Amino acid sequence: MxxxxxxxxxxxxxxxxxxxxxxxxxxxxxxxxxxxxxxxxxxxxxxxxxxxxxxxxxxxxxxxxxxxxxxxxxxxxxxxxxxxxxxxxxxxxxxxxxxxxxxxxxxxxxxxxxxxxxxxxxxxxxxxxxxxxxxxxxxxxxxxxxxxxxxxxxxxxxxxxxxxxxxxxxxxxxxxxxxxxxxxxxxxxxxxxxxxxxxxxxxxxxxxxxxxxxxxxxxxxxxxxxxxxxxxxxxxxxxxxxxxxxxxxxxxxxxQGGVAAMEKFAAEKASLLYSAIDNSDGFYKGHALKDSRSTMNVTFNLPSKELEQKFVKIAEEKGFIGLKGHRSVGGLRASIYNAVPKEHVETLVDFMESFLKEHK
CATH class of the missing domain: 3.40.640.10 (Type I PLP-dependent aspartate aminotransferase-like (Major domain))
Incomplete structure (x- = not known):
């Protein structure tokens, strides 16, 4: 896996x-x-x-x-x-x-x-x-x-x-x-x-x-x-x-093309995740205000702690690690630093969309 x-x-x-x-x-x-x-x-x-x-x-x-x-x-x-x-x-x-x-x-x-x-x-x-x-x-x-x-x-x-x-x-x-x-x-x-x-x-x-x-x-x-x-x-x-x-x-x-290329890749990866959050009809709720959003750490919550725990559990079974949010905020956090491939972010977005369909 x-x-x-x-x-x-x-x-x-x-x-x-x-x-x-x-x-x-x-x-x-x-x-x-x-x-x-x-x-x-x-x-x-x-x-x-x-x-x-x-x-x-x-x-x-x-x-x-x-x-x-x-x-x-x-x-x-x-x-x-x-x-x-x-x-x-x-x-x-x-x-x-x-x-x-x-x-x-x-x-x-x-x-x-x-x-x-x-x-x-x-x-x-x-x-x-x-x-x-x-x-x-x-x-x-x-x-x-x-x-x-x-x-x-x-x-x-x-x-x-x-x-x-x-x-x-x-x-x-x-x-x-x-x-x-x-x-x-x-x-x-x-x-x-x-x-x-x-x-x-x-x-x-x-x-x-x-x-x-x-x-x-x-x-x-x-x-x-x-x-x-x-x-x-x-x-x-x-x-x-x-x-x-x-x-x-x-x-x-x-x-890869230097820091300018890394900046472009970071924006692309972050956009994928924030779009999944913004298009979820409130199921996923971002912690950061839109004009302050990070391209490195995407933080969000689900409607309940029970759903958040279930999300993390199923995600880990599918090979996603590190998604549990910090105790200060709770919820979920996807850290998408330079070395995280865009394909991995796309796979996470697919999982988020399937989880949404099953639990909304």
Missing amino acids: PIYNFNAGPSALPYPVIEEAKKSMFDYQNSELSVLEMSHRGPIYEEIHYGALNKVRSLLKVPDEFEILFLQGGASLQFAMLPMNFLTNEKKAAYILSGSWSEKAFQEASRIGETYELASTKADNYRAIPFVPLDQCSQDTSYIHLTSNNTIFGTQWISYPNNKFAPICVDASSDIFSKTLDWGNIDLLYAGAQKNAGPSGVTIVILRKSFMEQANKDIPKILSYETHVKTDSLYHTPPTGSIYLLGLVMNWIEE
Whole structure:
């Protein structure tokens, strides 16, 4: 029976990446060494490391005035690392709350320095992306933080606020490489790799050089962005296997036509699911408002919890995994990251339509 992987993360890897890893990961270039056991200071791994960094820059069209890092600890470490570097005693940090992960980032920063909530849609259970009153931004704001895509609630930013009021810092963990980016309004972007960029274990951080110059120098070296910039993300042993697989994913994205092609595919897949929801006469009800809908995580509910449980049970029997919604929202969630084939989404839509006919 085929498996249709709609997990929210770690998520599906492209099939060609898995096949290539099977062939080369455990005897890389006939070296009789696996990527996991070779020295990260050696020439073979350096080729992997710098190759992956360069592919990230190329695919995302990152300007030269930005540094690119491969770090560890996931996005959750960045919740602390960002304010440790940029939230100094005389400054405040502004947070835009659009879901659970933005809340966690806000809470972590609040343990380090003074923060404030600039905008939020929590009162409506995060069904939409907030309107951001930038004119209310405090003059002593060190940065504005937002989460670009909200996996639990199924909402996504179409464009980011203007950074003329304060530097914009973005957690793009769940939609990086799924859409083109305007670097003019981004000063720091970070993303755990395990949705669209590779396996868990490596975090991409992209930061503007002029912004980094403002960083706090009085913190542990391991938590300083400057430390990792100066050592090309080789200050300590990097997650070599994860970076190798990330590089393979970068190659795969390039072969598909790059990030612009991924954006087109994402819109097509999301349109299939949202059409099934919108044309169900209310049987399927989307959680996110239409102008805030995510192309990565499609969240919806059925008329009762009993039907939702039945939907998940029958779906699992047919090979669909990862469709149970997060407890914050309940219902169902289909995560359709880059590596999820359009054919799998079409098969899910067919199942949704047949389930509707049998249970309406």
